[in-house]
Amino acid sequence: HKTLEVKNLKKHFKMGKGKSLKAVDGVSFDLYKGETLGLVGESGCGKSTTGRTIMNLYEKTSGEVLFEGKSVHERTPKEQFLLKRQMQMIFQDPYASLNPRSTVAEIILEPMEIHDLFTSNKERMERVYELLEEVGLNRDHANRYPHEFSGGQRQRIGIARALALDPEIIIADEPISALDVSVQAQVVNLLERLQEEKGLTYLFIAHDLSMVQHISDRIGVMYLGHLVELTSSDQLYDTPLHPYTQALLSAIPIPDPDIEDEREQVIIEGEIPSPIDPPSGCVFRTRCPFAMDVCSEKAPAWQEAAEGHQVACHLYDDKVVDPSERKKEER
Numbered sequence: 185h186k187t188l189e190v191k192n193l194k195k196h197f198k199m200g201k202g203k204s205l206k207a208v209d210g211v212s213f214d215l216y217k218g219e220t221l222g223l224v225g226e227s228g229c230g231k232s233t234t235g236r237t238i239m240n241l242y243e244k245t246s247g248e249v250l251f252e253g254k255s256v257h258e259r260t261p262k263e264q265f266l267l268k269r270q271m272q273m274i275f276q277d278p279y280a281s282l283n284p285r286s287t288v289a290e291i292i293l294e295p296m297e298i299h300d301l302f303t304s305n306k307e308r309m310e311r312v313y314e315l316l317e318e319v320g321l322n323r324d325h326a327n328r329y330p331h332e333f334s335g336g337q338r339q340r341i342g343i344a345r346a347l348a349l350d351p352e353i354i355i356a357d358e359p360i361s362a363l364d365v366s367v368q369a370q371v372v373n374l375l376e377r378l379q380e381e382k383g384l385t386y387l388f389i390a391h392d393l394s395m396v397q398h399i400s401d402r403i404g405v406m407y408l409g410h411l412v413e414l415t416s417s418d419q420l421y422d423t424p425l426h427p428y429t430q431a432l433l434s435a436i437p438i439p440d441p442d443i444e445d446e447r448e449q450v451i452i453e454g455e456i457p458s459p460i461d462p463p464s465g466c467v468f469r470t471r472c473p474f475a476m477d478v479c480s481e482k483a484p485a486w487q488e489a490a491e492g493h494q495v496a497c498h499l500y501d502d503k504v505v506d507p508s509e510r511k512k513e514e515r
């Protein structure tokens with residue numbers, strides 16, 4: 185079932201002189217319980233801001249986020265507080281998010297203390313040891329400080345802290361981007377194992393498609409504050425529809441030279457426009473090799489071009505099956 189529903193979410197930052205930075209400008213997607221949804225795009229595309237606004241770390245500008253059918257934002261402070269047990273975040277740089285003066289045990293204990301879990305310190309410490317083991321560390325690590333650990337181990341500490349409240353959803357904001365390639369796979373494997381054991385739901389944010397390819401059930405591609413395509417990982421790799429996705433995939437080297445790549449190569453040039461002054465119509469049009477007149481006049485709708493495959497691009501306007509039309513055809 186849908187555990188999280190994001191509906192036309194916008195987050196604009198006021199810039200003065202009446203200008204605003206449209207970091208997230210109308211993003212809609214659902215997150216199904218137990219799945220991993222990868223969210224990718226170049227830096228500045230709004231993927232982190234989307235994650236943070238869902239977590240209510242940023243106040244939304246408009247739109248709606250529902251967790252189990254109930255608004256994430258319109259809650260009493262008490263309800264907000266309780267929601268933190270359900271949704272946790274892990275960050276790119278675990279070092280920056282771990283207090284250097286706290287021991288590992290103190291770091292993991294903190295959320296449990298704030299939320300008053302367990303009746304005794306002894307029980308809480310038992311839980312700390314358990315969590316350390318769950319993330320591939322051990323109880324001897326409990327009294328050490330973050331700087332004594334490698335990047336991969338620090339990310340494990342961050343994951344243990346996120347798990348301390350037994351959340352349903354974890355929003356992972358570039359959790360492996362700062363790690364060595366060999367360590368990245370270990371952290372991804374850990375996240376996958378934890379998901380299986382605990383039935384976790386992940387929103388996995390990354391700037392690179394190759395980083396989310398293996399872990400994601402579905403992938404959403406963002407560009408300049410907009411979600412431009414969303415479908416299953418396989419479908420996205422086999423039949424990418426949006427020119428921007430096609431360009432991202434063209435940039436990934438093909439691992440096996442014996443396999444001929446039948447994907448059309450789409451090369452894009454130029455810089456991402458400023459989210460303070462985005463292009464009219466389709467935000468990708470200034471870099472799109474297929475741009476047409478309509479692309480500067482009208483923003484493409486977020487529509488289903490094939491089953492379970494959403495895209496925002498005028499190239500598919502006439503291919504989109506209107507659900508009412510679909511019924512007529514069936515009759």
Ligand code: SF4
Nearest residue numbers: 466469472479497498
């Ligand atoms: Fe390119 Fe137009 Fe599609 Fe935008 S709507 S991606 S400009 S073809």
Ligand code: MG
Nearest residue numbers: 228231232358
């Ligand atoms: Mg980011």
